[in-house]
Amino acid sequence: METRAAETFGAIGQIARSVADIAAAERWYRDVLGLPHLYTFGPLAFFDCGGTRLMLSADDEGGPPQAGVLYFRVADITQSYEEMQARGITFLGAPHMIHRHADGTEEWMAFFSDNEGRPLAIMSQVRAG
Template identity: 35%
Template structure:
């Protein structure tokens, strides 16, 4: 079994298309309006932005959550929670062993909260 699709509420498909295209650095793959459906391909999993869908909490993997948040601030995206270490992966059970899981939370164009996640090596004493 594999995850095929997740849905997220979007009141305004055009506004959501612009926001998610910029966030994901990707163009949407399909739009059907009516009935109000907008799709993105996230490495084989469809992200459906739909007027009738409930709000969901999605977590999106980004290479560097701190840099991503700084870029989003420049675009005046609301930052709900600044980047911080959530967990250290000592055993590799939920992420690569020896990495720290960093998360930040933002608000999308439709008022939904999105989590941004990076799994990176811990900072060394010589590195900030």
């Protein structure tokens, strides 16, 4: 069986974790744990963990924490999306921009599930200019 993930995927780009109180979690991860705070976008707070981004999201349902999402970096999200579809992976939607940073860099993602229905995503940054 040929494995092509090493050819397609870079390092894990982001890990998601749900929290009960986003403001309290942002303060704790930044001020107590000491993680560099990257930015906050609505109910999401992002931190740098040695090049892997940690995304904290407010769990507004009050239930148990959601399953974490693994986000794999890819150089070209459109090409990776097409190659992965050709291998039989079903995406929940096409790659789309989810955020534009102040410098114009765009964050693009596309979501899919593993064989047990757990969430995964590919992600790519598109630089301005």
